[in-house]
Amino acid sequence: MTATGEVEQTALSTQPVERAPRSGGGPVVAARNAWRRLTSMRTALVLLFLLALAAIPGSLLPQRRLNPAKVVQYRAEHPKLAPILNRFGLFDVFASPWFAAIYLLLFISLIGCLVPRVRLHLRALRRAPPSAPRHLDRLPHSARYELDGAPDAVATRAREVLRGWRVVRREESSGAVAVSAEKGYLRETGNIVFHVSLTLLLAGVAIGKLWGYTGGVVLEEGRGFCNTVLSYDQFSAGPLAGSGGLTPFCADLGKFTATYDPDGTAANFRADITYTGQDGVERPYALQVNSPLRLQGDRLYLISHGFSPKFTVRTPAGQTFRGISAPFLPQDGNLTSEGAVKLPDALPRQIGIEGLFAPTAVDAGDGIISSGSPQPLNPAVAIFVYRGELGLDTGRPQSVYAIDPAQVASGALQRVAAANLKPGGSVKLDDGTSITFDGYLQWASFQVARDPGQRLVLVAFAFLLLGLLLSLSVRRRRFWVRLTPSAADDGPRRTVVEFGGLARSEAGGFADEFARLVHRLRESRKD
Amino acid sequence: MAVNAGLAQLSDTLFTTSIALYSLALVSYCGEYAFGRRGRVAETAAVPATAKVLVGAGGPEVAPSAPPTSSAPSAVSGEAGDGAAGSPEKFGRDAVVNRPAQRFGRLAVLLTLLGAAGHLTSIVLRGTAVDRIPWGNMYEFSSAVGFVAVAAFCVVLARQPRIRYLGMFVMLPVILLMFLAGTVLYAKAAPLVPALRSYWLAIHVTAAITATGTFLVSFVASVLYLIRERYDRLVPAGAGTIRFPVSLGSRLPESRLLDQVAYRTVAFGFPVWTFGIAAGAMWAEAAWGRYWGWDPKETWAFIAWVIYAAYLHARSTAGWRGRKAAWINLLGYGAMTFNFFVVNIVVAGLHSYAGLS
Numbered sequence: 062m063t064a065t066g067e068v069e070q071t072a073l074s075t076q077p078v079e080r081a082p083r084s085g086g087g088p089v090v091a092a093r094n095a096w097r098r099l100t101s102m103r104t105a106l107v108l109l110f111l112l113a114l115a116a117i118p119g120s121l122l123p124q125r126r127l128n129p130a131k132v133v134q135y136r137a138e139h140p141k142l143a144p145i146l147n148r149f150g151l152f153d154v155f156a157s158p159w160f161a162a163i164y165l166l167l168f169i170s171l172i173g174c175l176v177p178r179v180r181l182h183l184r185a186l187r188r189a190p191p192s193a194p195r196h197l198d199r200l201p202h203s204a205r206y207e208l209d210g211a212p213d214a215v216a217t218r219a220r221e222v223l224r225g226w227r228v229v230r231r232e233e234s235s236g237a238v239a240v241s242a243e244k245g246y247l248r249e250t251g252n253i254v255f256h257v258s259l260t261l262l263l264a265g266v267a268i269g270k271l272w273g274y275t276g277g278v279v280l281e282e283g284r285g286f287c288n289t290v291l292s293y294d295q296f297s298a299g300p301l302a303g304s305g306g307l308t309p310f311c312a313d314l315g316k317f318t319a320t321y322d323p324d325g326t327a328a329n330f331r332a333d334i335t336y337t338g339q340d341g342v343e344r345p346y347a348l349q350v351n352s353p354l355r356l357q358g359d360r361l362y363l364i365s366h367g368f369s370p371k372f373t374v375r376t377p378a379g380q381t382f383r384g385i386s387a388p389f390l391p392q393d394g395n396l397t398s399e400g401a402v403k404l405p406d407a408l409p410r411q412i413g414i415e416g417l418f419a420p421t422a423v424d425a426g427d428g429i430i431s432s433g434s435p436q437p438l439n440p441a442v443a444i445f446v447y448r449g450e451l452g453l454d455t456g457r458p459q460s461v462y463a464i465d466p467a468q469v470a471s472g473a474l475q476r477v478a479a480a481n482l483k484p485g486g487s488v489k490l491d492d493g494t495s496i497t498f499d500g501y502l503q504w505a506s507f508q509v510a511r512d513p514g515q516r517l518v519l520v521a522f523a524f525l526l527l528g529l530l531l532s533l534s535v536r537r538r539r540f541w542v543r544l545t546p547s548a549a550d551d552g553p554r555r556t557v558v559e560f561g562g563l564a565r566s567e568a569g570g571f572a573d574e575f576a577r578l579v580h581r582l583r584e585s586r587k588d
Numbered sequence: 589m590a591v592n593a594g595l596a597q598l599s600d601t602l603f604t605t606s607i608a609l610y611s612l613a614l615v616s617y618c619g620e621y622a623f624g625r626r627g628r629v630a631e632t633a634a635v636p637a638t639a640k641v642l643v644g645a646g647g648p649e650v651a652p653s654a655p656p657t658s659s660a661p662s663a664v665s666g667e668a669g670d671g672a673a674g675s676p677e678k679f680g681r682d683a684v685v686n687r688p689a690q691r692f693g694r695l696a697v698l699l700t701l702l703g704a705a706g707h708l709t710s711i712v713l714r715g716t717a718v719d720r721i722p723w724g725n726m727y728e729f730s731s732a733v734g735f736v737a738v739a740a741f742c743v744v745l746a747r748q749p750r751i752r753y754l755g756m757f758v759m760l761p762v763i764l765l766m767f768l769a770g771t772v773l774y775a776k777a778a779p780l781v782p783a784l785r786s787y788w789l790a791i792h793v794t795a796a797i798t799a800t801g802t803f804l805v806s807f808v809a810s811v812l813y814l815i816r817e818r819y820d821r822l823v824p825a826g827a828g829t830i831r832f833p834v835s836l837g838s839r840l841p842e843s844r845l846l847d848q849v850a851y852r853t854v855a856f857g858f859p860v861w862t863f864g865i866a867a868g869a870m871w872a873e874a875a876w877g878r879y880w881g882w883d884p885k886e887t888w889a890f891i892a893w894v895i896y897a898a899y900l901h902a903r904s905t906a907g908w909r910g911r912k913a914a915w916i917n918l919l920g921y922g923a924m925t926f927n928f929f930v931v932n933i934v935v936a937g938l939h940s941y942a943g944l945s
Contacts, residue, residue, distance in 0.1 A: 102901060102904075102905045103905060103907070103908075105901065106898055106901055106902060106905060106908065109894050109895075109897060109898040109901070110894075110895075110898060112894050113891045113894040113895050113898075113923070116887050116890060116891050116894075117887075117891065119882055119887055120882075120884040120887035120888055120891075120931070120935065121884075121935065124882065126881075126882070127881065127882065127883065127937075154882075155882045266880075275877065275878070322590075322779050323590060324591070324778065324779070326778065326779045326780070326781065327781055327782050328779070328782065328785075329782050329785070330782050349782075350782045350783050350785075350875060351782075351783065351785070351786040351788070351871075351874050351875050352874065353874060353877070360877065362876075362877040364877070508877045510877045510878060512878070512879075515873070515879060518879065519870075522866050522869075525862070526859060526862060526863060526866070529858070529859050529862060530859050533855045533856075533858070533859060533900075534855075
């Protein structure tokens with residue numbers, strides 16, 4: 062940190078003076094110079110800019126953590142550029158080594174800067190305010206008056222006026238009495254608190270990243286899950302989280318309710334669940350947006366919702382599959398949803414139903430439907446029925462929301478019917494199989510998250526803000542009074558009082574405070 | 589929750605009215621600026637710095653006429669160098685300069701206050717019409733930011749009366765922003781989606797609005813600082829004809845004052861912005877399952893925060909004070925603007941509440 066400018070102003074700061082890099086060879090000198098350069102304010106500034114700059118691609122390019130599907134799409138659209146971007150981690154900027162390098166350097170620089178500052182500040186806290194400068198009238202704020210009373214008496218009055226200041230009284234060699242006062246140490250205290258809190262905050266973030274986990278699960282009404290890795294549709298954990306020790310609890314989705322305003326805006330989403338914690342007692346909870354369920358550090362969130370169309374399939378072999386359903390994925394704000402229902406046990410051949418569900422079906426006139434509202438006012442499906450081999454046992458992973466297109470391409474699976482159905486409507490295949498659209502269930506998706514660093518982040522933040530407010534609002538300032546017996550010594554005793562004041566350049570309103578102090582001392586009477 | 593169409597209509601009318609009043613204020617500020625005497629600011633700046641406070645060096649008999657317990661505005665004007673004689677008239681210096689300028693200035697302030705009153709009423713009525721805090725979309729947000737900028741200017745004005753004619757430089761971006769709000773960004777009064785129905789909306793967005801409005805005033809101060817600073821370098825160098833916009837420098841306050849206004853507004857706005865980000869993080873923890881997820885909006889809020897932090901550091905670093913710091917301040921507002929317009933409208937993210945379709 063460089064401290065230049067007016068000497069008197071820097072005297073009010075506890076910024077360490079930056080020493081010039083020493084010349085000469087030797088690894089020790091080189092290392093020391095490198096350290097000084099790293100911990101200089103200039104380097105910190107450059108690193109701050111780099112950090113801001115480095116974050117930009119993370120907001121403009123699709124990010125794997127935020128939206129993996131978009132990354133896939135981007136890579137398909139930019140086959141030449143994408144591999145280069147990928148090599149530099151630009152699809153996962155905030156976990157990339159170069160982003161980490163910038164903020165780690167910044168924090169090393171910060172700590173290297175902070176340690177000497179803390180030392181200097183502790184020293185300043187113990188030290189008495191400095192002696193009065195010889196020429197108080199050369200300070201930015203000064204005044205001079207003659208007051209009643211002997212210097213000693215005026216000095217006592219000055220101490221009273223300066224209540225709340227750190228005050229020291231000195232006898233000068235010339236015989237004058239000088240009172241030095243200083244105030245505003247909290248500025249630097251706040252500054253240090255801010256920066257220490259910032260490092261604690263980073264530590265909290267790191268703890269969360271290392272030991273935290275999140276899991277996501279989709280549940281239809283009437284179904285449940287338990288907090289184990291296997292029951293999640295997706296699960297990601299920090300390297301130290303350990304998959305064995307998830308907090309044991311289970312939750313069942315009873316009913317999902319979406320309510321709407323008259324104009325069609327969604328007003329509330331609510332999932333009525335029952336959950337069982339470690340004590341084995343079952344409790345109800347109304348899970349809503351903005352109000353997660355909090356269980357000993359684990360939190361359960363309602364993330365999204367949608368519809369699962371229900372079908373009844375009767376095969377010529379005499380099987381009846383009643384009320385089979387699968388969650389369909391919303392494609393737009395009106396919940397036009399796509400998905401697939403698979404029947405690997407159907408005889409004589411497997412059956413798959415792929416299609417589209419619209420809670421409020423609007424027919425464009427050509428038989429293609431979409432949804433006009435997220436409310437189930439006129440539910441309908443548009444389905445393709447497939448028969449043959451679904452390919453679930455090929456070992457090739459396939460989406461639960463679609464029929465495997467490779468099976469269709471190879472001819473193992475054939476499209477045998479297409480139909481738009483309202484609830485109760487059915488379609489019959491050539492072999493006598495009938496498929497009836499029974500209606501729908503609702504589903505909701507949930508996220509379980511645990512972040513053991515979160516509390517530290519919150520506490521660190523509270524201190525960070527406190528420190529910031531102190532360091533930006535408190536002013537460090539000094540005030541001196543020099544008292545010399547008046548030369549005219551025949552009447553009652555009088556004292557020539559010289560005032561001097563000094564504040565940091567940022568100080569607004571010190572002129573006012575200075576004037577007030579001078580005024581109060583002048584108005585004070587010896588009693 | 590039904591929308592009260594009548595109140596919403598009235599709110600829109602008042603919004604338009606306040607734009608008109610601000611525009612008239614802008615014209616008046618321009619009038620004050622045009623009639624103001626060239627170089628008057630340089631004159632006042634020439635008062636020796638030692639005369640800043642009380643000119644009490646004359647001895648016990650010379651008592652300052654203004655009581656030192658005076659209120660903030662007169663104390664700050666005292667800093668400017670007119671405290672010695674004690675100016676009974678608040679805008680005493682303008683009276684010395686000339687009358688038309690002063691009349692224009694007073695009219696401008698009156699129009700600004702009227703406009704602000706109409707503006708505030710428009711915001712309150714919008715909130716009443718939809719029965720919620722009225723900052724749920726870009727129109728409402730912009731309107732509120734414009735109001736905060738005007739209010740912040742009024743606060744600065746109360747402390748530094750001599751910057752009054754700079755109102756034109758504040759009104760210009762405010763009118764522009766409000767015009768955009770009323771046209772491109774306009775959204776009809778409507779209820780909010782469930783995710784936004786939370787008390788955090790009031791906390792988080794209020795902080796964001798306050799910081800954005802304050803930073804706007806700071807941005808204007810830094811632009812003017814850069815103009816004046818360049819003017820001050822060109823004039824002694826005998827650069828011949830000085831072209832627009834540097835030529836504006838002849839009538840701007842001294843650069844030190846502009847720099848101070850820029851700093852103090854950031855010093856106020858930065859903790860507010862910090863708090864706004866943290867409030868957003870707490871809300872995200874309750875709504876989205878994590879307190880921070882590098883959503884584009886979060887990322888740009890972070891970028892702006894880092895730039896403003898750099899500004900505060902730059903001001904206490906040799907070689908970075910002054911011009912470079914002012915440029916950093918402009919960069920900071922660039923990030924704020926990008927975050928509002930580009931991220932809301934172009935980049936898709938969780939904060940897609942623009943209300944535009």
